[in-house]
Amino acid sequence: MTAVQPTEDFYEWVFTMTTRFHGKPWLLHRPGRPDVLVVSSPIAFEDIQRTFAGQFDKIDNEAEGLARDAHGGVIALVCSGTLRPSVNTQRQLAMSVLGSQALRQQASVLTKQHIKSLVTILEDTADAGRLKPGSGNNTLDLTKLMKSFSMEIFTELGFDLRLGALRGEASEFEKAIDDLQKRVAERLKRSTLTWKIERLLDVGNEAALNHSINVVKAVAMEAVEAKRKRRRGDSCDGPIAGSRVDMLDLLQGQKCNSKILKDPEFLAEFVLSFVVAARDSMAHTLSKCLQSLAQHPEEQNKLVGxxxxxxxxxxxxxxxxxxxxVVKETLRLYP
Structure with missing residues (x-):
């Protein structure tokens, strides 16, 4: 419960408890922490997300002062103004952006482009392992690699930023997001009073967290401002001719008079939420998929064939x- 990703034992325990309650919603009490409502049926999810959405707070007290991405993970709160669109407005914007055929095609192009670098890294590591078996230098952090791979794709798809993390060290932007998620998760191990005092005095983990937030905010805002200047120079309403389509282009090209889409802070936060959610989901799925195939060589051989x-x-x-x-079974086993 205190890790960034819950352990398999925790998932098993939640499943056992849910079975005991015959699949009905149940409340998990945590001393000194907010209660957690556990639901398992599609009907319950529908009630929370739509039917009674207004009665469920989308911001956890653990992440006070921060925004939430589409999967509930914590990201930097970039938008500090009073312009806060309704949930329905954000949902409509998300549908218009994610439903874009041009964006899907661009995602496919970027994946094929960066997968060449990914395969090269995997092949080099495998070759080094065959040449020097048993060497500690041949180990590869697969989860970290998949995060870098996913980050390359989605930062370019969201902000038109090229990080180059697969060709060298992780960028400050990626490090800041990782540090931000880690430090917010660490709040779960501490009393609310402790981290709030640290935040007030700007010391310890809260000072480091604030630094990471500022790094993420600066990069996201810089990308938005660069895109806006470029669009003003081209005097266009749609995606810039001859350029790659990204989420910022699609949002700024919306035929809408809403002030929200003219607010750079909202644009930065909105796109950032999708980038972080997509990166974490893709990295988790790819890592677990390869892990599952490694544990079942018979399926691996069939797939290769x-x-x-x-x-x-x-x-x-x-x-x-x-x-x-294989992908769907991985998602079923490791949601």
């Missing part, structure tokens, strides 16, 4: 049924 056969026949990899099944 189908991939080679599809390559010979010139088929699209997305048409391979087993590949889709």
């Amino acid at each position: 189908e991939l080679k056969e599809a390559e010979k026949e010139g088929k699209d990899l997305q048409s391979i049924v087993r590949l889709e099944a």
Whole structure:
């Protein structure tokens, strides 16, 4: 419960308790912390997200002073103004952006582009392991690598920023986001009074957290301002001709008179929420997918066989049924 990602034992315990209550919602009491409502049915999720959405607070007290991304993870609160759009407005904006065919095509292009660097890193590590077996220098932090890979894709897709993390050290932007998530998770181990005093005095973990927030805010705002200046120079209402489509382009190209879309702080926070949520989801899924395949070599061999056969026949990899099944089973086992 205190880690960034809950352990498998914790998931098992939650499942056991939910079974004991026959799938009905139940309340988890934590001494000195806010209670947690545990739900497991699609109907309950629908009630919380839509039917009775107004009765459920979207901001946890643990993340006071911070915003939440689409998956509940904490990100920097960039927007400090009074312009706060309604949940329905944000939902409509999200649908218009994520439903864009141009953005999906761009995501596919970026994935194919960066996957070459990812494969090169994996092959180099494998070759080094064969040449010098048992060497400690041949170990690879797969989760960290997948986070860098995902970050490359989604920062470019969201802000048109090229971090270059796969070709060298992680950028300050990525380090700041990781540090931010880590330090907010550490709040769960401490009393509310302790971290609030630290925040008031700007010392300890709260001082470091504030520094990370400022780094993330500065990078996001700089990207938004650069995009706005470029758009003003091109005097266009849609995506800039000859440039790659990104989320900022789509938001600023909306045919809407809303003041929200002219607020750079809101744009930075809105896009940042998707970047962080997408990075964490993709990195988690890829890491668990490779882990599951490593634990089941028989499935790994079957998948490799189908991939080679599809390559010979010139088929699209997305048409391979087993590949889709592996990904979906991973998502089922490790949601």
